[in-house]
Amino acid sequence: MGAGEFDLIARIRARVATRADVVLGIGDDAALLAPPPGRQLVVTADTLNDGVHFPRGTSPVDIGWKALAVNLSDLASMGAEPAWCTLSLSLPQSDPAWIEGFLDGFLDLAGQHDIALVGGDTTRGPLSIAVTAMGLVEPGRALRRDGARVGDEVWVTGTLGDAAGGLALLDREPVPALRARLDRPTPRVAAGRALAGIATACVDVSDGLLADLGHVCARSHVAARIDVDALPASAALMEVIGEADRIALQASGGDDYELCFTAPADAGADIGAVSAQLGLRITRIGRIVAGEGVHPVDAKSQPWSSPRRGYDHFAEQ
């Protein structure tokens, strides 16, 4: 115990992998990187706070994983290839075992996506993890929120509502498969890369499908009509939660980190090919129409409304 800030940084530095384009990594005033010519830089920053973005008592391994995963998910939703990241870690006290666990999770995921941790800082304070992730994309191929067009179809990767189900059942009836979706989300990096050039707009589902798709509609000046009965559900979720509650979780629960995207109506075959190639379920859930807002309907085309529409960290409770 009692390792100082410089020991902590040395501990992190000893464990990180590097890349050929990292000229100078952790250990100077700043990192020095050599971006490849002809690529655009994609930059995102997301923070996790104790008890807000993960339940108190979450293991350090899972916290490390999730802190990077939520940022990789933003790169994925832009169609970018991960390259480098920084980590600002605020800890109440220096705890080597906690740090090693955190790095186990963070660096495991970093290694899977060849993203190099190149800098950051450690400070004393309430537990908080701020990551900035940088990626690369070919000019013109980035997936933005403002490209959806009337007539496009709306799709989503994977299954929805698992993370919110895991959270809802946390204290009552823990379901490992759902808890794993909450604690160790899978950023859809390969899907994002494959969809660049096919999708017209994309967002990751962090605050809830209806809320996140709402951002796409607002930026694209269109509306979306979503068939809530078509939303993909996992077997684990269907097993433990009744249909009405399940659909609410799928439509409005956060933290799934799936990609919701729009594509021209004739792109179905290309999307099917991506799905087959990645072994990843991709489901058509609705259509872009003229107007504004997201309009969920049930199988009988009747309007459907959720008791909860996404997660706003500053909403009045």
Place this chain on the structure above:
Amino acid sequence: MGAGEFDLIARIRARVATRADVVLGIGDDAALLAPPPGRQLVVTADTLNDGVHFPRGTSPVDIGWKALAVNLSDLASMGAEPAWCTLSLSLPQSDPAWIEGFLDGFLDLAGQHDIALVGGDTTRGPLSIAVTAMGLVEPGRALRRDGARVGDEVWVTGTLGDAAGGLALLDREPVPALRARLDRPTPRVAAGRALAGIATACVDVSDGLLADLGHVCARSHVAARIDVDALPASAALMEVIGEADRIALQASGGDDYELCFTAPADAGADIGAVSAQLGLRITRIGRIVAGEGVHPVDAKSQPWSSPRRGYDHFAEQ
């Protein structure tokens, strides 16, 4: 009160300036940037926590300024030109007046250095500000910590000990000129740019001169001999603090954000020209010698020792 997270982001977005190389700024899953060809990317991340990196009760304007200044200082110490930054802002509650004040300070300094705020997030939690700053430098011209050579001279910009003096006198005898150095440090960006190509190594003085120069010596496998009587002091500091205490603050006090750099012995005229051009005092304070560590000596060449050697956020108190 009660503005939501999306209102907060809209409030920030409405106020930020942009640059021609920002393809897509705040408002998507990530920012999209077009780095100029043939430049290297310099990346740094530094966090400020309430009561740790600034005194509780510091004004939001000053907090906003300092959060960016400490990151610009890292770019300066690398000889980089500021380009883009992200901001992760954790707040106990949404307070529009606080946010506007914070943005006044942050964006005032951002505008002075043409650095564009391109992304980030706002979360609910204890007050904490994590910034990642990105800059650009010509390949081969970055100022690193590992370039000091035996025979080089050691120099420092500006004056030392003011911020630590301001902190020491905070509750007893506030001195506005010193408090301003603590709250609104001046990142030496123009000096860093001008010294790229002249200096052999550089670090910014954030933890204290002896501690920070120690990092240069360790990375460069050399030692430094520092004349503590040559350390530059402001008139304000000399007026209120006796000589022995003053020298201790200059040698070991943090938060000055001056640049300490090494340069060949024949670079004095070039450094003088930079000083004259920028209207910035630059003082020769010692020499690089063989060995390891930083060795402060007084005017009689006797070893000098400070009661306090830099600031370590995790040191046992």
